[in-house]
Amino acid sequence: MNLTPQSPFSSKASQLLSWGHWFTFANIGLVLLISSSYLFADKAPSSALGGFYMLITWLSHTSFITFCAFVLTVFPLSLVFPYPRHIRGMAALLATFGISVLSLDAFIYFQLGYHLNLQSGPEIISLLWSKFSGSPIIACILVISFVVIVLVFELLAGNRAWRHLAELKSYKFPKYASAILVSCFAASHSIHIWADANAYFDITKQDNVLPLSYPTTAKTLLARHDLLDIKQYEQAHDISLAQTQNLFTLSKPVPSCDVPNDKSVSIVVFEHVNALDVFVNQQQLTPIRQLLQPTNHSDALFNLVYGLPAFYKNTVLEHSTPAWSSLQPLLNVVGFDRFHNIENDSAPINIISGNALESDKKIEGTIIAFSLAPQSSDAIHTGMLYSKGFDVSETLIFKQLQDITYTLVASHLNCTELASHTMLGRDLKHVSSVEGVNYTQGVLVAFKKDRITLVSQDGSYKNLSGTEGFTIEQKLDIPFLINSIKVLKKFSPEQNPH
Structure with a gap:
């Protein structure tokens, strides 16, 4: 295979790689929009730091997952099969499938409180069946319409990025956007390390909110370098009730209440x-x-x-x-x-x-x-x-x-x-x-x-x-x-x- 800079194959692969970055940017915006539903599925953080952490984690994590999806799917296809029209079509189908799975996961998390997994299959099927059986025609129309809208978006984004590739290359904002996302990624993990070490639960309680989220913890990082007080850490994270004295005390006198006579x-x-x-x-x-x-x-x-x-x-x-x-x-x-x-x-x-x-x-x-x-x-x-x-x-x-x-x-x-x-x-x-x-x-x-x-x-x-x-x-x-x-x-x- 001829991959010299002068070869047509190399030129197409280079153009597809550049196009793929813009296609990924478009999908990052769509993924951020859909994944924002996770932020409203649970109680909002009670502190400003917790809210800031939630925002930068949402920005960086969803962007990172989207970029990884591109690297693992579209990027290899561009190298092995560098035919622009076919790649754009396959990328649109792959992105539509990924967005649909993300939307399903967001719906499941909002309803049940956990993400898609094999063990929860029966409950997920039961939930979906209950939604479809209530109004099957409306449910089917909504699902099909959503998938079609996403597919149309992917096709339009892919074609527009390809046709205006030369113009898009002159834009500088992707560099700034990338720098912001990388900074958010580093900041979110650093804040999580501090929160885990100091038992700041307004931050660590967000660990399971986003899909495929495994933040760096203080225990794994600091213990590796002998910088963690294990006893203090375990005491802060102790969930045992074995040693508690279960005495019953009231903080205030029992309030009185006028009870109606007809409330049997x-x-x-x-x-x-x-x-x-x-x-x-x-x-x-x-x-x-x-x-x-x-x-x-x-x-x-x-x-x-x-x-x-x-x-x-x-x-x-x-x-x-x-x-x-x-x-x-x-x-x-x-x-x-x-x-x-x-x-x-x-x-x-x-x-x-x-x-x-x-x-x-x-x-x-x-x-x-x-x-x-x-x-x-x-x-x-x-x-x-x-x-x-x-x-x-x-x-x-x-x-x-x-x-x-x-x-x-x-x-x-x-x-x-x-x-x-x-x-x-x-x-x-x-x-x-x-x-x-x-x-x-x-x-x-x-x-x-x-x-x-x-x-x-x-x-x-x-x-x-x-x-x-x-x-x-x-x-x-x-x-x-x-x-x-x-x-x-x-x-x-x-x-x-x-």
Whole structure:
């Protein structure tokens, strides 16, 4: 093969290489536009430095990935097969495919909280099927239109760059743009090294936001040069709860609340699904998906009665009456021996065992029903919740038992301040947060959208898809877990010093 400077082959390859850089620049702009959706999928950084890091990481990382895609696909084709018309067509098809995959990944991340991977295939297919089955014609039109628009953009960008190649070569701004992107790339990794070493979680919590993102960490870089205090680093990143004292303390006195007299609620708890099904048919209850509860029945009932994770169980049970029902009796528990002293027939919220339910007695007001999880070696179980007169936000994936109690006090009884001061849950009617935390049998349970992370006391962990149950191969999200622990320890002495 003749590759001398005078050969036509070499000239075409050189022109295609120059064209490829401009084609890549055009795609960097498109990729930046699409990848900006990742920045809105999670909570925005709370600090100016975190926001600056997010911006420069987005600019540099997406540009770098786009450039790598060009180097690995279009560049080799230009050398092996230097025919401009064919290369432009193949490059447009490859770019359209890449942009389509990126868009799908952005959609999946926005909906489920994790990126495309083989393990999450069933959940992704289920999500896409639910979107398509709702309005199949509209969905197909939107998808096909998007792909066609991207393909047209790629063809126009490729042809325009080729026809005006001589003119484009005279422009100087690519040099400045390249310098800015390289500077952003270096700055983002340097800032991440500092943030990781100093446990600055407003930055490190962004590690999993962008696809194919593996920022340089302080541990890998500084430890290599013996510049890292391992003990201090591990202490800052410790997610163990084994040594914490799970005492329950309130930072402020329990606020009072005027409760309406016509707000009766009955929560019926069954031990077996068969009995629940009969009750649901009798009362004509509406199903609510994805009730997340501990498989340990004692922990589950504690969540429901006290509105707290079982992290506080040993201490709180000594006080017997839930803090939110201490000033005025708001709770009546029937049919559970361990809560026999929490009885008040006039209380607006009634938790009733299915075994103690009187078949001939009609239940008035709002009804909520569910069955306890079947015995299992797993720490948690997802099942169904049924209700009448109890609606929840459609944006939420998982609902916990403590969320039910919190919602009833905050929204149903209009005692928001009382709920927030005494319980650890979410208002299922008004909250938009897709994150939650629990603790059962020594296992920390933290979820974000569809991803559930389970961390045992020995430090072992696994990420699961809550709706499908398969394992998600994803590294441990330390900043998210540390924030979850802070939420869990809201009522611990270190959070509420006297």
